[in-house]
Amino acid sequence: MQVNGQAYRSIWLAADGVGVEIIDQTRLPFRFEVVRLERLEEATSAISRMLVRGAPLIGATAAYGLCLGLRQATGSQALEEMARQLIACRPTAVNLRWAVERMLRCLLPLSEERRLAAAYREAGRICEEDVATNEAIGRHGLSLIRELWQRKKAGEAVNILTHCNAGWLATVDWGTALAPVYAAAAAGIPIHVWVDETRPRNQGASLTAWELVAAGIPHHLLVDNAGGHLMQHGRVDLCIVGTDRTTASGDVCNKIGTYLKALAARDNGVPFYVALPGSTVDWTVDDGVMEIPIEERGTEEVLRVQGEDDSGTLRIVAIAPAATPAVNPAFDVTPARLVTGLITERGICPASREGLRGLYPEQGQ
Ligand code: MRU
Numbered sequence: 362m363q364v365n366g367q368a369y370r371s372i373w374l375a376a377d378g379v380g381v382e383i384i385d386q387t388r389l390p391f392r393f394e395v396v397r398l399e400r401l402e403e404a405t406s407a408i409s410r411m412l413v414r415g416a417p418l419i420g421a422t423a424a425y426g427l428c429l430g431l432r433q434a435t436g437s438q439a440l441e442e443m444a445r446q447l448i449a450c451r452p453t454a455v456n457l458r459w460a461v462e463r464m465l466r467c468l469l470p471l472s473e474e475r476r477l478a479a480a481y482r483e484a485g486r487i488c489e490e491d492v493a494t495n496e497a498i499g500r501h502g503l504s505l506i507r508e509l510w511q512r513k514k515a516g517e518a519v520n521i522l523t524h525c526n527a528g529w530l531a532t533v534d535w536g537t538a539l540a541p542v543y544a545a546a547a548a549g550i551p552i553h554v555w556v557d558e559t560r561p562r563n564q565g566a567s568l569t570a571w572e573l574v575a576a577g578i579p580h581h582l583l584v585d586n587a588g589g590h591l592m593q594h595g596r597v598d599l600c601i602v603g604t605d606r607t608t609a610s611g612d613v614c615n616k617i618g619t620y621l622k623a624l625a626a627r628d629n630g631v632p633f634y635v636a637l638p639g640s641t642v643d644w645t646v647d648d649g650v651m652e653i654p655i656e657e658r659g660t661e662e663v664l665r666v667q668g669e670d671d672s673g674t675l676r677i678v679a680i681a682p683a684a685t686p687a688v689n690p691a692f693d694v695t696p697a698r699l700v701t702g703l704i705t706e707r708g709i710c711p712a713s714r715e716g717l718r719g720l721y722p723e724q725g726q
Contacts, residue, residue, distance in 0.1 A: 362529045362534060362535075362543075362572070362575070362576065363575065363576075364393060364575060365393075369384070370488070370492070370529075370533050370534045371383065371384055371413070371415075371418050371421075371529060371530050371531075371532065371533055371534070372413065372418060372421050372422060372425065372488065372533060373488075374425075374481070374485065375397060378481070379399070379432070380397045380398060380399050380429075381397070381398045381399075381404070381422075381425040381428070381429065382395050382396070382397050382398070383395070383396050383398065383407060383412060383413050383422065384396075384413075384530070385412045386411065386412055386413060386414060386530055386568060387410065387411060387412055387667075388675070389530075389567050389568055389571050390566075390567050390568070390570065390571035390574075391669045391675055392675070396412060398422075398425070398426075398429060399429060400429055400430075400433060401426055401427075401429050401430035401433060401443055401446070401447075403429070404422055404423070404425065404426030404429055404430075404447070405426060405446055405447060405450050407422060408422055408423065408426075408447070408450040408451060408457070409450045409451065411562070414526075414531065414564070415454075415526060415527065415530060415531020415532060415603070416454035416455070416456040416457070416531070416603070416604070416605045416606075416641055417456050417491050417495075417531065417532040417533065417537070417638060417640070417641075418530070418531055418532055418533065419450075419451060419454050419456060419457045420454075420456035420457050420459055420460030420461075420487065420491075420640065421460065421484070421487055421488050421491060421533050423447040423448075423450070423457050423460050423461050423464075424460045424461070424463075424464050424480075424483065424484035424487045424488075425484045426443070426447050427440070427443055427444065427447065427461065427464050427468075427480055427484070428477070428480040428481050428484050430443040431443075431468075431476055431477045431480050432477065435473050435476070436473070437469055440465070440468060440469065440476075441465070441469075444461045444462075444464070444465055447461050448461050451656055452654045452655075452656050453605045453606060453614060453653065453654060453655060453656045453691065453692045454605040454606060454641075455605070455606040455640075455641060455642075455643045456605075456638075456640050456641055459640045459641075460487055460640075463483070463487065464480065464483055464484070464487075467479060467480075467483045468480055468483070488533045491532055491533040491534070491638065492532075492533050492534045492535060493706075494638040494639075494640075494706040495529075495532050495533075495534065495535035495536060495537060495540045495638070495706075496535055496540065497706035497707075498535075498537055498540045498541070498636050498637075498638065498704055498705065498706050499535055499540030499541050499543060499544035500544060501541070501704050501705070501706075501708055501709050502540060502541020502542075502544065502545075502601065502634070502636060502704045502709075503541050503544040503545055503548060503550075504709075505541065505599065505632075505634065505704070505709070506519055506521070506541055506542075506544075506545040506550060506552065506599070507545070507548070507550060509598050509599055510545075510550045510551070513598075516551070517551070518551040518552055518553040518579065519545070519550065519551065519552050519553070519598050519599065520552075520553050520554075520555060520596055520597050520598045520599070521542060521552060521553070521554050521555070521597075521598065521599050521600070521601055522554075522555040522557070522588055522591070522592075522597045522599070522600045522601075522622070522631075523538050523539065523542075523554060523555070523556060523557065523565070523569060523600070523601055523602055524557040524559060524565065524588075524600075524602045524615070524616055524618060524619050524622055525557070525559045525564045525565060525569070525602070525603065525615065525616035525618075525619070526559070526564040526565060526568035526569045526572070527539060527569075527602060527603025527636065528568065528569055528572040528573075529543075529572060530568050530572060531568075531603060536572075536603075537603040537604075537636040537637055537638065537704075538601045538602050538603045538635075538636045539569070539572065539601075540636065541601060541636065541704065542554060542578065542601070543576065543578075546576065546577075546578050552578065552579070553579045553580065553581075554569075554573055554578060554579070554580040554581075555580070555581060555583055555588065555591060555596075555597060556569045556570050556573065556580050556581065556582045556583065557583060557585050557588060557618065557622070558582060558583065558584055558585055559585065559616060559618065560585055560618075560663075561658075561662040561663045561666075561689060562662055563666070563667075564616070565582065566582055570582050585618050588621075588622050588625055589621075589622075589625035589628075589629075592625050592626060592628075592629040592631050593629055597626075597629075597631050598631070598632075599631065599632050599634065600622060600623075600626050600631060600632070600633045600634065601634045601635070601636055601704070602615050602616075602619050602622070602633075602634075602635055602636070603615060603616075603635070603636055603637065604635050604636075604637045604641055605641065605692055606641060606643050606646070606649075606653050607635070607637055607641055607642050607643070607649075607703065607712075607717075608642075608643060608646045608647055608648065608649045608652070608653070608697075609642065609643070609644045609645075609646065609647055609714055609717060609724075610647050610648070610649075610697055610713065610714045610717075611697030611700060611703065611711070611712030611713045611714065611716060611717060612648065612649025612650065612653075612694055612695065612696050612697050612712075613635045613649065613694065613695045613697070613700055613703075613712065614649055614653045614655075614692050614693070614694045614695075615635070615692060615693070615695065616691070616692060616693075617690055617691055617692055617693050618693065619692075619693055619695055620693040620694065620695045620699075623695040623699040623700065624699065626699070627699050632701040632702075633695075633699060633700055633701050634700070634701055634702050634703070634704055634709075635695075635700055635702075635703050635704070635712070636703075636704040636705075637703060637704070637705060638705065638706055639705060639706065639707070639720075639721055642717060642721070642724075644724050649694035649695075649696070650694045650696070653692075653694060655690050655691065655692050655693070655694075656690075656691040656692060657688075657689060657690055657691070658689045658691050659689065660686065660687040660688065660689050662689055663681075663687035663688070663689050664679060664680065664681050664685065664687050665677050665678060665679050665680065666678060666680055697712040697713055698712075700712035702716075703716065703717070705720055707720040707721070708720060
């Protein structure tokens with residue numbers, strides 16, 4: 362996507378073909394800073410500290426992290442240890458495990474001398490496939506938006522509510538939930554996005570809003586609790602969110618607060634869609650609420666917020682008494698019954714075992 366007239370992806374191989382470059386997402390929307398990763402530890406730190414975040418981008422970063430690690434150490438044991446370290450960085454988004462396991466499947470059978478070049482090739486493929494996958498999600502999601510638009514009065518925009526950031530910054534390019542939004546804008550369909558701020562880290566306010574400003578797409582930011590009210594008043598036509606892990610039965614784990622939006626959508630008859638690549642489905646898990654590990658992050662994310670003051674200085678300020686304890690579950694699970702449909706790179710299906718198996722028959726029983 363374009364940033365100040367220049368095309369960017371969220372991760373890329375540096376010009377020297379060795380280092381890996383990312384955008385430090387903890388500094389957006391106030392600073393646009395590119396960071397170069399050269400060592401495995403820098404990749405694990407970028408994932409854990411959320412310089413990169415979003416399920417597909419975490420996977421892509423981990424794939425390149427293994428390339429960097431292979432420059433530091435060789436041997437299958439070392440490779441497997443690096444894989445363990447990367448997978449442990451964030452427990453919920455399954456794309457991380459998916460990408461690392463794919464890299465291991467590619468690398469372990471090879472001789473030592475061939476591994477490094479093969480690793481860079483495979484990580485590059487993971488990135489290219491992610492871009493193509495998300496473009497396809499955009500095309501399928503566009504059909505939904507077009508259908509809603511055709512039912513609107515002339516000149517009226519389709520109002521789409523999204524939670525967290527599932528735009529290009531969360532993937533290698535295009536995004537998942539925002540890919541249909543970008544496709545609709547490109548097709549000339551008038552759209553307007555309601556952006557949930559997404560406490561505690563405010564990915565909606567800092568990342569989704571930044572993406573939409575850059576793309577010139579009309580939007581408004583709202584506090585997380587406002588969505589239900591807007592739905593009651595007919596101001597939301599469609600919800601589209603991303604997901605960090607979707608079970609084989611269609612339960613959807615996504616950023617904390619997604620479940621409440623799905624409940625409000627169901628109560629108000631608003632279609633609630635989830636956009637995802639096949640790599641986000643965890644075929645080994647059935648019951649999302651009981652089986653998906655939910656990342657618990659530091660309570661400082663709840664007790665403090667980061668922002669820019671009027672002098673342009675980035676500051677972190679406390680918002681609660683110093684003695685107040687907090688909890689910080691980073692994700693929640695929306696049961697399949699509340700999800701209208703899943704928008705994948707292979708088409709749209711019901712959020713159910715049958716729906717997913719219909720699109721991914723190779724996953725067997
Ligand atoms: O904690 P984050 O910022 O990594 O969480 C991101 C989300 O929850 C996204 O909605 C999800 O990863 C889908 S991204 C295409």
